[in-house]
Amino acid sequence: MVTSGNSTAQQVYAWLHGRILRGELEPGARLSETEIAGQAGVSRQPVREAFIRLTATGLAEVRPQRGTFIGRISVKAVLSARLIREAVESDLIRMVSANLDDALLTRLDEQLAAQREASERQDVEAFITLDDRFHHSLAVAAGHGDVWDVLEGLKSQMNRLRHITARVFDHQKLIEQHGAIVQALREGNADAAEQAMRLHLRQVLNDLPEIARSKPEFFTK
Structure with missing residues (x-):
């Protein structure tokens, strides 16, 4: 090793x-x-x-x-990371909307296609990697790729939860949420893009209680 x-x-x-x-x-x-x-x-x-x-x-x-x-996975740390991500990434998506180009849309469409393929293969690791790549691409397009690096350092506990939920829940909802973000960007609708991003990042608020109930021994407040 x-x-x-x-x-x-x-x-x-x-x-x-x-x-x-x-x-x-x-x-x-x-x-x-x-x-x-x-x-x-x-x-x-x-x-x-x-x-x-x-x-x-x-x-x-x-x-x-x-x-x-x-x-154990800290529920507080997961919720804090989610809150920070929503605050930051909702601003980033507005910056992307203001400086959008066709090359980025093509790249995001390709990433969505790759996410669908990974989901069909039930390749959890590839799907999570592609999920991160999608958000990183948006941060870079906004001119703040370094911000994603900061966020990455804050979300270890959230990433642990993501690996659990990706094995339990259907990936289709997340892919659809990514698709809604891309569609709003394509339409030049910054408000819709921000709303779609916020909705996407609030998904953990639905997933966390269900996982915590099924695996209480994995979690701490």
């Missing part, structure tokens, strides 16, 4: 971070330094450093006399 370039601890952290976000390591699961070191093919020291960093970001927690465990 470890390659040249970034430090060993950084690579172990990135590997574990991705597994936690994708739900491969479920909330509440115990983390063993020895097992992780063996899986990664490294010593225990970089694993220990990765655990410390995961704990600092809220993705792991240390329980005295028991060990390190995958942290």
Whole structure:
């Protein structure tokens, strides 16, 4: 797993971070330094450093006399990230509407087609990657690609929820919501584009309670 370039601890952290976000390591699961070191093919020291960093970001927690465990998904953090995303991305979509070009519409249409294909294949990882690419493309088109990088750093807990919901719920609703955003842009209707974006980013308010009821052990307030 470890390659040249970034430090060993950084690579172990990135590997574990991705597994936690994708739900491969479920909330509440115990983390063993020895097992992780063996899986990664490294010593225990970089694993220990990765655990410390995961704990600092809220993705792991240390329980005295028991060990390190995958942290539960913070409902508060999910709702906060959603609120910030809506405030920022509703402004971004207006900026895009004011400076729209055909090349962007073509690119967004291609991304929608790719999302449909990923959904048909039931490829959850590809679908989430394409979802992020759609929003990143809009941020870049607005001239604020760096803003998306900031948002990405705030939404770890939301991303964990997204991987769960993408396995449970039909992707079609999200694709339709993306399509409504693109259609409003195509029509030059900034108000409709903003409304469509807000509606899309509020979908988590419907999904979160249902998932929390079915998997209460995964969540914390």
